Every structure is written in structure tokens, then in C-alpha cells.
Amino acid sequence: MARRILAVAILLLAPAMVARAGDRLELTGLLDLRVVAADGTTSYLNGGLGRTRFDSDHDGVQLGRLMLAGRFRLTDTLTLNAVAESYADGDVQPAGFSQAYLDWRPFPTRPVRFRLRAGAFYPPVSLEHRQVGWTSPYTLSTSALNTWIGEEFRVIGTELEARWLGASQGYNGDVALVGGVYGWNDGAGTIMADRGWALTDRPSLLLGGLGHAHEHLYTELDGRPGYYAGVAWRHGEALEVRALHYDNRADPGAHNSRFDFAWETRFTSVGVRYEPTDRVTLMAQHLDGKTYVGPDSAGPDQFALRVHPCTPWRATSAVRTACRCATIISRTGRTAASIRTTRPTTRVTPSRWRGSSASTNTGSSSPKSCAFAASSRRDSTSTSVRASPTGRRSWPCDTGSRSRRARLRIDAIGGGV
Amino acid sequence: MTRTVDPAAGRIAALGAALVLLALAAAPAATSAGEVRVELQSRDGTPVPGVAVVLEGPAGAPARSSGRHSARMDQQDRRFVPQVLVVDTGTSVEFPNSDHVSHQVYSFSPARPFQLPLYKGAPHPPVQFPAPGLVVLGCNIHDEMVGYILVTDSPFHATTDAGGAARLREVPPGAYRVTVWGPLIHDGGGTLTTTLAVAGDGPQTLSLRLKDPLRRSPSPRPGRVDWDGY
Numbered sequence: 127m128a129r130r131i132l133a134v135a136i137l138l139l140a141p142a143m144v145a146r147a148g149d150r151l152e153l154t155g156l157l158d159l160r161v162v163a164a165d166g167t168t169s170y171l172n173g174g175l176g177r178t179r180f181d182s183d184h185d186g187v188q189l190g191r192l193m194l195a196g197r198f199r200l201t202d203t204l205t206l207n208a209v210a211e212s213y214a215d216g217d218v219q220p221a222g223f224s225q226a227y228l229d230w231r232p233f234p235t236r237p238v239r240f241r242l243r244a245g246a247f248y249p250p251v252s253l254e255h256r257q258v259g260w261t262s263p264y265t266l267s268t269s270a271l272n273t274w275i276g277e278e279f280r281v282i283g284t285e286l287e288a289r290w291l292g293a294s295q296g297y298n299g300d301v302a303l304v305g306g307v308y309g310w311n312d313g314a315g316t317i318m319a320d321r322g323w324a325l326t327d328r329p330s331l332l333l334g335g336l337g338h339a340h341e342h343l344y345t346e347l348d349g350r351p352g353y354y355a356g357v358a359w360r361h362g363e364a365l366e367v368r369a370l371h372y373d374n375r376a377d378p379g380a381h382n383s384r385f386d387f388a389w390e391t392r393f394t395s396v397g398v399r400y401e402p403t404d405r406v407t408l409m410a411q412h413l414d415g416k417t418y419v420g421p422d423s424a425g426p427d428q429f430a431l432r433v434h435p436c437t438p439w440r441a442t443s444a445v446r447t448a449c450r451c452a453t454i455i456s457r458t459g460r461t462a463a464s465i466r467t468t469r470p471t472t473r474v475t476p477s478r479w480r481g482s483s484a485s486t487n488t489g490s491s492s493p494k495s496c497a498f499a500a501s502s503r504r505d506s507t508s509t510s511v512r513a514s515p516t517g518r519r520s521w522p523c524d525t526g527s528r529s530r531r532a533r534l535r536i537d538a539i540g541g542g543v
Numbered sequence: 544m545t546r547t548v549d550p551a552a553g554r555i556a557a558l559g560a561a562l563v564l565l566a567l568a569a570a571p572a573a574t575s576a577g578e579v580r581v582e583l584q585s586r587d588g589t590p591v592p593g594v595a596v597v598l599e600g601p602a603g604a605p606a607r608s609s610g611r612h613s614a615r616m617d618q619q620d621r622r623f624v625p626q627v628l629v630v631d632t633g634t635s636v637e638f639p640n641s642d643h644v645s646h647q648v649y650s651f652s653p654a655r656p657f658q659l660p661l662y663k664g665a666p667h668p669p670v671q672f673p674a675p676g677l678v679v680l681g682c683n684i685h686d687e688m689v690g691y692i693l694v695t696d697s698p699f700h701a702t703t704d705a706g707g708a709a710r711l712r713e714v715p716p717g718a719y720r721v722t723v724w725g726p727l728i729h730d731g732g733g734t735l736t737t738t739l740a741v742a743g744d745g746p747q748t749l750s751l752r753l754k755d756p757l758r759r760s761p762s763p764r765p766g767r768v769d770w771d772g773y
């Protein structure tokens with residue numbers, strides 16, 4: 127049955143403040159308040175099937191985000207970075223950390239620069255999240271692809287980047303190789319398998335997860351580290367291309383006493399950002415992957431014995447995850463307009479070891495969505511107004527149902543010192 | 544008195560076929576005595592600003608300083624301003640950092656390797672450039688920040704203004720080698736050279752037109768937006 131959702135949100139973004147304690151600490155604060163008028167399915171954050179953050183229970187003023195990001199310089203080349211956030215989505219924790227890591231960047235003495243990060247941070251997938259605290263300067267909610275990255279992925283480990291600096295060789299650009307090794311991401315894929323793709327600006331917290339829906343996202347269940355490896359190419363400021371392969375190398379038979387399951391999750395993502403003129407930004411990202419839970423090291427019988435009585439519907443399943451999204455942002459003077467298309471796909475395949483009769487969760491969907499937003503920004507210290515009517519249709523659901531939604535959102539955003 | 548530069552002579556003087564772009568023309572510009580005005584146009588005729596122009600005098604000519612011993616290379620909105628700075632050998636350059644964020648400027652160019660953290664509120668000394676050559680500046684925090692300091696032994700240097708013109712004053716008569724360098728110039732790998740005969744003390748104008756289109760310039764970004772928050 128077709129449903130309609132009409133949401134009007136006003137975002138009152140208190141000036142993002144940058145403060146300084148001495149010359150060692152830089153703090154960035156962000157307060158994002160919205161007036162929400164929504165009519166739609168109960169949000170997944172409240173236990174429903176809705177793929178948006180706010181539903182009809184959220185009419186009125188809502189906290190979009192409260193963020194405090196700090197960068198403390200320990201030495202000239204070593205900084206400690208931490209981001210604390212609050213979303214007031216009925217969370218288990220009122221506030222928590224989304225990132226905390228050490229960043230070591232020795233000064234280059236050759237055309238190759240190394241950078242080492244250790245702690246908890248986002249894998250370098252999103253082309254949208256370019257600002258402090260992994261926030262986007264472009265649109266209010268990010269694409270489905272990067273929403274998923276924000277919800278289920280955090281590198282709790284270490285990353286090494288080697289960047290060839292072209293400027294010294296007469297080339298205006300860089301090429302970087304990046305690789306990471308991490309743990310505590312065995313649960314990645316849980317939300318995707320339960321719910322599918324969503325469109326929000328609501329990443330998870332390290333300890334609070336996504337609130338009541340998913341409290342324990344970052345757990346280590348099998349003692350096997352995961353990895354990612356990627357390449358990035360920047361050509362001036364006009365073009366950036368990134369590719370990354372991610373594999374959490376989870377043992378899909380592992381779980382803990384709380385029945386948090388390890389999902390073997392792999393994906394390859396490719397992204398391009400191109401700015402052909404000063405007024406136009408084009409972004410396109412593609413992700414294709416698979417997430418699997420089922421018997422592996424434990425063997426079919428053991429796995430069925432342990433898991434089946436608790437959650438029979440996911441005794442074993444493989445979810446193919448694919449998402450393509452493209453955004454065009456056009457700026458004219460102080461105003462900007464953007465249009466985004468998203469084509470997210472989840473395909474749940476039946477049990478490998480018990481035959482297709484074991485699964486009631488077979489299905490696929492390949493919906494499309496399209497969103498349009500316009501924003502105006504007067505200057506860095508004033509308030510600007512952004513209107514984003516959003517229309518999209520046919521979000522994938524576990525039940526295979528289709529819905530049709532349209533959303534109108536008017537928000538005001540201000541930035542500044 | 545305006546001297547007419549022979550276009551044919553100018554082309555012969557250009558080094559290499561890649562520099563066919565050079566078109567020397569006389570222009571009755573309002574220049575003062577002893578002044579050389581170098582005008583640079585892109586392929587489609589628009590002026591090219593921010594390009595270094597250096598006149599090197601005849602071999603054996605007495606060395607002379609331009610008289611400028613200090614210069615500024617600012618940081619604004621995560622950019623080096625100016626992007627191209629030409630200084631005399633031995634000049635001290637200040638890096639004031641007008642941004643509200645910290646920068647860490649470095650160079651590993653052979654002419655002057657250095658590392659200079661620019662933390663807000665913390666004092667930092669100017670950097671001296673004792674040897675001629677091109678110094679490429681980077682920022683260890685913002686990879687997209689690139690700046691250039693061209694250090695030269697010649698006192699006759701300038702960068703082109705918004706109108707694409709560089710004015711070099713009090714140039715004595717003689718045969719000069721003209722070097723034009725800019726990071727966005729595609730022709731000749733970025734460096735154009737030609738010769739110019741300066742006769743008497745009459746002001747004269749050298750007009751150059753590029754053959755290839757410019758490399759794309761970095762796009763302006765909204766002020767005060769921190770892009771390094773991955």
C-alpha cells in the first residue's frame with residue numbers, strides 16, 4: 127500500500143564554533159535544531175520499518191545533532207582527535223563518542239607522505255563527509271550508501287596511508303594508497319540484513335550504537351582482524367577518485383552470549399567527485415558487497431543448535447548489498463541546488479546448508495529514489511535557508527512491500543566562527 | 544618613446560617548438576622610462592594573473608638587489624596567498640596565517656627544505672631563502688594547499704596582476720633572458736623563455752599569448768569550511 131510522508135523540517139544550526147585553548151586544542155561545536163512535521167511509517171529508530179529518522183511521532187522541534195569535536199596537538203606531528211555527539215533519539219546513552227583516534231603525520235622530506243591513524247574512525251569511503259566530525263557540507267541527509275557506512279562501520283584499529291605528493295613534481299594532484307587493520311566490527315551487516323538501506327544523517331556511536339535498535343554494534347566475536355585497502359587519486363581540486371575494498375573477515379558462525387552475531391561483510395566501493403566548474407559539484411558512488419551469517423567454523427549442526435531456537439529467520443542468510451548514488455550540486459552566488467538519485471539494492475538469498483525451504487526471507491528489490499534540495503547561504507556568520515523537497519519511492523523492505531513517499535523539508539542552516 | 548619589438552625576432556628567440564605561443568607585439572602602453580611591461584594572455588585572450596616573470600641580465604652584469612629583503616606568504620581559507628611569490632635570493636618570508644585553523648607549512652625542495660608549524664597564537668620566525676630555485680610549499684594538514692616561492696638572483700622580477708601584466712622597473716639596457724613561470728601554464732611544461740633586448744631607457748612592452756589552454760585552477764570553496772574532517 128502506498129504511503130505518503132510529508133515532512134517539514136527547519137534546521138536551526140547554531141553557529142559552528144571554533145574555540146581554542148592555547149595553541150594546542152581546537153574545538154568545533156555544532157548545534158543543529160529542526161522543526162519537524164512528518165507523516166510516515168514509524169522510524170526504525172523507534173522499532174518500526176520506516177527508513178527515515180523522524181516519523182509522525184517527531185512533530186515539533188527536534189535535536190538534529192549536538193556535536194563537539196576536539197583536536198589536541200600532542201606534538202608537531204601527533205594529534206589526538208575525538209568527536210562527541212548527541213542525537214536525543216531515545217538513545218541508550220544521551221551522548222557518546224563517535225570517533226577517537228591518534229593521527230600521526232610526519233613532515234614529508236620526499237614526495238611521499240605517510241599518515242598513520244590509530245583508534246576509532248570512519249573508513250575512507252564517503253566523498254560527502256568532508257567536514258569536521260564526519261559531517262557533510264552538501265545535504266542534510268546523506269546518500270543511502272554513506273548512511274550505511276556511518277551506521278555500521280567504524281575502524282577500531284589502525285590505518286596507514288602513503289600519499290605521493292604531485293605538487294613537488296609539477297603535477298597538481300596526489301595519489302594515495304591506504305590500508306587498515308581493525309577489530310570490533312564483526313557485527314557490521316546486522317542492520318543492513320534487518321532493515322535494508324536508509325537515508326539519514328544519524329551515524330552510530332561507538333558505545334551507544336544506534337540507540338535501542340542496535341546497542342552493541344562494535345563487538346569482537348571471533349578474534350579475527352578485518353582489513354581494507356584502497357587507492358585515492360586527486361587531480362587538482364577538480365577531481366577525486368577513490369576505490370576501496372573492505373572485508374571484516376568475520377567468522378560467520380561466531381556469536382556471543384547476548385546472541386550478537388558475527389556477519390562476514392565485504393564490499394568494494396568506488397567513488398568520484400568532479401567539479402567541472404566552480405559552480406558545479408558532481409558526486410557518484412557505487413558499492414557492491416555481500417554480508418553473510420551462517421555456519422562456518424562451527425559446522426551446520428552446532429550452528430543450528432545454538433542459533434536456530436533464538437532467531438530462526440536468520441539462521442543463515444547471505445545478503446547482497448549494492449548501492450549506487452549520484453548527486454549534482456549547482457551553486458549560483460549564495461544559493462545552491464542539489465539533486466540526488468539513489469539505487470539501493472538488497473537481495474537476501476536462502477540458506478546454503480538447509481536449502482531454500484529454510485528461508486522465509488528471500489526476495490530482492492531494486493528501487494530508485496531521487497531527491498532535490500536547494501540551499502542559500504548568505505555568509506559564514508549569518509543564517510541561511512535551505513529547502514529540500516524530497517521524493518522517493520520503493521524502498522526495499524524485509525517484507526518485500528513497496529512504499530511511495532514524498533517529503534518536503536525546509537531548513538535553515540548557519541555556520542560561522 | 545615606445546620601442547617596437549620585431550615579432551619574427553621574438554619567435555626565433557623562443558626556445559623550442561613548444562613555445563610557438565610567443566607572439567611579441569608592440570603596444571603603446573603607458574610605461575615609464577626603464578620599465579618593461581610583460582603582458583600574458585591565455586589562448587582565448589584573457590589575462591593570466593599570478594604568473595612569475597623574471598628578466599635575467601647579460602652575463603657578467605653587476606649583481607644588484609631589487610632592494611626588497613622581506614616578503615609575505617599568507618594563508619587564507621586554506622590557500623597560500625599569493626600562490627606564486629618571487630623573491631630575491633636571501634629574502635626573509637613571513638607566513639602570517641590569517642586562517643582560524645593551524646597549518647604546517649613544509650618544503651622539501653632542494654632550494655630550501657624547511658618545516659614551519661603555524662599554530663594560532665604561537666609566534667613563528669620568518670623563513671629565509673638563501674639559494675635560487677623553485678620552492679614548492681605544502682601543508683601537512685591540508686594536502687590541497689600548494690604554494691610556490693621562486694627565488695632568483697635577478698633583481699628584475701614581478702608577478703602578473705589581475706590584468707595579466709607584470710611591470711619590471713629600472714631595467715638597464717641590454718640583452719635579457721625572459722622567464723615566465725606559472726603553475727597553471729601548460730605550454731612548455733609551465734616555463735616559457737624568450738629573449739628581450741632592452742635598448743636605451745625607453746619603456747617597452749612584451750606581449751605573450753599562450754598556445755595551450757591553462758590548467759584548471761582550483762575551485763573556490765566556501766570560506767571557513769573545514770574540508771579535512773574525514
Ligand SMILES: [Cu+2]
Nearest residue numbers: 646682684685
Ligand atoms: Cu594547512
